Amino acid sequence: MARLPLATRMAMKLDVWSVRFTGTSFFMWVFARRTGLARDPDFNSKKAPALVLTTRGRKSGRQRSVVLPYFTFDGHTFVVGSKGGAPEDPDWVRNLRAAPDALIYMGRRARTVTTRFASQAERATLWPQLVRQAPTYAGYQQATSREIPLVIIG
Numbered sequence: 001m002a003r004l005p006l007a008t009r010m011a012m013k014l015d016v017w018s019v020r021f022t023g024t025s026f027f028m029w030v031f032a033r034r035t036g037l038a039r040d041p042d043f044n045s046k047k048a049p050a051l052v053l054t055t056r057g058r059k060s061g062r063q064r065s066v067v068l069p070y071f072t073f074d075g076h077t078f079v080v081g082s083k084g085g086a087p088e089d090p091d092w093v094r095n096l097r098a099a100p101d102a103l104i105y106m107g108r109r110a111r112t113v114t115t116r117f118a119s120q121a122e123r124a125t126l127w128p129q130l131v132r133q134a135p136t137y138a139g140y141q142q143a144t145s146r147e148i149p150l151v152i153i154g
Contacts, residue, residue, distance in 0.1 A: 023108040025050035052105040055095035073129045085143030118150040
């Protein structure tokens with residue numbers, strides 16, 4: 001796997017810090033604007049909800065953190081393993097498949113969670129709501145042959 005440029009790694013670390021200590025993410029705000037989430041009438045009050053997900057690397061065993069947008073529908077809070085429609089799952093999804101326990105920072109609060117992947121029935125309900133709120137995910141799904149996983153935060 002290619003190593004990311006230093007500026008990108010530093011920006012990612014700054015974003016993790018920002019979500020952990022301020023509860024907001026500049027990158028999620030940009031994502032929301034680009035994906036159509038910002039067209040949601042309640043967007044300004046949502047402030048591009050983001051969380052920090054920390055998983056254990058399935059190969060290295062090291063802690064790996066990533067900032068992700070999260071969504072809440074029908075009582076389920078979840079993140080989307082889209083990787084922009086790439087043919088493979090993001091590393092954090094593969095890490096959760098190996099070990100579903102994770103640490104999240106959400107609303108400036110840390111908590112340990114056990115994640116699970118949405119069942120087909122749950123996905124059938126959640127996916128249309130997700131695409132209505134953030135239409136870019138429909139394009140991501142069309143760009144890949146894999147089913148984009150919805151990871152429910154427990």
